[in-house]
Amino acid sequence: MQASPRIAVVGAGLAGACAAFALAPYATVTVFEASSSQAEAFRAQGGLVHPLMTRRARPNWRHEEALQALERLLEATGVRVQRGLLRVAFEARQYTDFQEAARRYPQWASWLAPEAVRDHFPQVHAPYGALWIPSGLLVPVATLIQSLLAHAGVPVHRGVEILDWQETATEVVLQAANGAAYTFDYVVLAPGYGYVRHPELARLPLQGVKGQAIALSSLPELGHLPPVVANVHVVFGPDHLHVGSSYELTFSSLAPSPAQSLQLQEQAAYWVPAIARATFKEAWVGVRVIRPLQPLPVLSPLPSRRRVWLFSALGSRGLLFAPLLASWLPKVLFEPERLPPEVRLTRA
Ligand SMILES: Cc1cc2nc3c(=O)[nH]c(=O)nc-3n(C[C@H](O)[C@H](O)[C@H](O)COP(=O)(O)OP(=O)(O)OC[C@H]3O[C@@H](n4cnc5c(N)ncnc54)[C@H](O)[C@@H]3O)c2cc1C
Missing domain, CATH: 3.30.9.10 (D-Amino Acid Oxidase, subunit A, domain 2)
Incomplete structure (x- = not known):
């Protein structure tokens, strides 16, 4: 990884918090979150995770690694779960x-x-x-997110919606709804359902x-x-x-x-x-x-881009997949060829 690259994470949900936590030791990370108070956003979630989450109780994709990645986050943050x-x-x-x-x-x-x-x-x-x-867990998701962001020790700009991004050969400029512009080396978009509000994301098979x-x-x-x-x-x-x-x-x-x-x-x-x-x-x-055509999460540069990434499509298995995919970020952001092909976006 290059010396402390500047990385923006857009969205402070589960994906964004896991990404910020994973990247913080290696980069100068800044998080942007559109809503000013997050407490409500996570109340619908069950907070449940286990290795046999398919209808027929077959193991999930990379379930062992995924659960280990979640356990590492729980240990690092000290968040308590029910087992x-x-x-x-x-x-x-x-x-x-x-x-x-x-x-x-x-x-x-x-x-x-x-x-x-x-x-x-x-x-x-x-x-x-x-x-x-x-081994099934009941995780307090909102507490985990808060704790990951606190342990990452990165600035979180709440109430700042990112409307657009322009990528050049060397950097990315983010345009915020408050009129401000911010410059980074890389951007990880983790907007959840907020993807529908940007035409470049709304075109994706999500x-x-x-x-x-x-x-x-x-x-x-x-x-x-x-x-x-x-x-x-x-x-x-x-x-x-x-x-x-x-x-x-x-x-x-x-x-x-x-x-x-x-x-x-x-x-x-x-x-x-x-x-x-x-x-x-x-x-x-x-x-x-x-992703209706491929029931796996996405961690990928956007089509035809190098510096703007999407971390999304966690479906009903955010707790299983977000920690694992985020743990790959410090390496794959700079060497995208190391990404497992299943999580890459291949077409718009
Ligand atoms: C009813 C329900 C129950 C669920 N139960 C479980 C469960 O038991 N176990 C499990 O593992 N998963 C569960 N899930 C799935 C889990 O909630 C998701 O996989 C996870 O929340 C996805 O995280 P995310 O960070 O991708 O998106 P989100 O959690 O939606 O976070 C995205 C964040 O980005 C922000 N944002 C969006 N656009 C912008 C922008 N332009 N600029 C700045 N910020 C922006 C949003 O405000 C939001 O805070 C459940 C989901 C639902 C709906």
């Missing part, structure tokens, strides 16, 4: 898929037949059985998927349960039950919908019947970014 989650099979086919997963990956999961779930977790209805995943989550009143009798993940997930917090999340590929509004809130509660109550008694408190919406 262990119950992944309930939500369709008949998963009965055999999950048994097979437990047989093939005993280091990650153990199989609980329906009667074993009843014995261990009498409040949970699991007619097709479940996987107990001790898609937003709306996700709604709700808070319900907590029920003391469920307080000891681990997170339950089925076709919806439930996290049993001290102040509220968090139920998420919907997966809406087409949407015209980013407002939460009362019908969706009701449906989330009904779905959660199917797996944990006592949840039918909880009262609605609040609903939140977030938008995941996916």
Whole structure:
């Protein structure tokens, strides 16, 4: 890496915070974040991560490296997590898929037949059985982001939206909505769904998927349960039950919908019947970014560019993929040929 290059990170979400943390020891990093207060932005997220996140409970792409990268960040920041989650099979086919997963990956999961779930977790209805995943984590995402930025020790300009970028042979000039211009050697764009607002990014093969989550009143009798993940997930917090999340590929509004809130509660109550008694408190919406043609994240120079990079498309697996991809940045930014081809943008 050249001597302390100037690098801008645009977006202080999970991708931007992981990027800033990874790059800070090697570069002069500055973060720009459009919103002035971030607390709300992350409330829809479940904060859940485990190695068998596919529908059939198969390992995710590079799952071992990815979890190790996340563990390194947790250790470095001292952020505390809850360990262990119950992944309930939500369709008949998963009965055999999950048994097979437990047989093939005993280091990650153990199989609980329906009667074993009843014995261990009498409040949970699991007619097709479940996987107990001790390595599953419940991560306080907002705390992790704040902590990564604090440990990176880099300036974070909040309330500064970056509208555009001009790249020359030697540098990149960022134009901000406040009229200011900033010059850097490299820029890592990590704007999440903000990608739709810039024509160069909006042309890329990306898609937003709306996700709604709700808070319900907590029920003391469920307080000891681990997170339950089925076709919806439930996290049993001290102040509220968090139920998420919907997966809406087409949407015209980013407002939460009362019908969706009701449906989330009904779905959660199917797996944990006592949840039918909880009262609605609040609903939140977030938008995941996916690559519909290639279900893997993006870490790549923009097409026809060298100094402007995109870090995005983390889908529903931000906690799994963001730490891993960010850990590659100090090397690949200067040697993009070292990037795994799966995460590169190849066409506009
Ligand atoms: C309902 C829901 C539940 C989820 N649950 C989980 C889960 O349990 N586990 C998991 O691993 N993942 C989960 N995810 C996915 C995870 O939230 C995402 O993968 C992750 O948040 C993506 O991080 P990001 O940094 O790419 O984008 P974001 O978190 O959206 O951050 C982007 C940031 O960039 C800022 N920004 C945008 N444009 C600009 C600009 N032009 N200038 C300056 N700043 C800008 C935005 O204000 C924002 O703060 C969930 C997502 C949703 C929607």
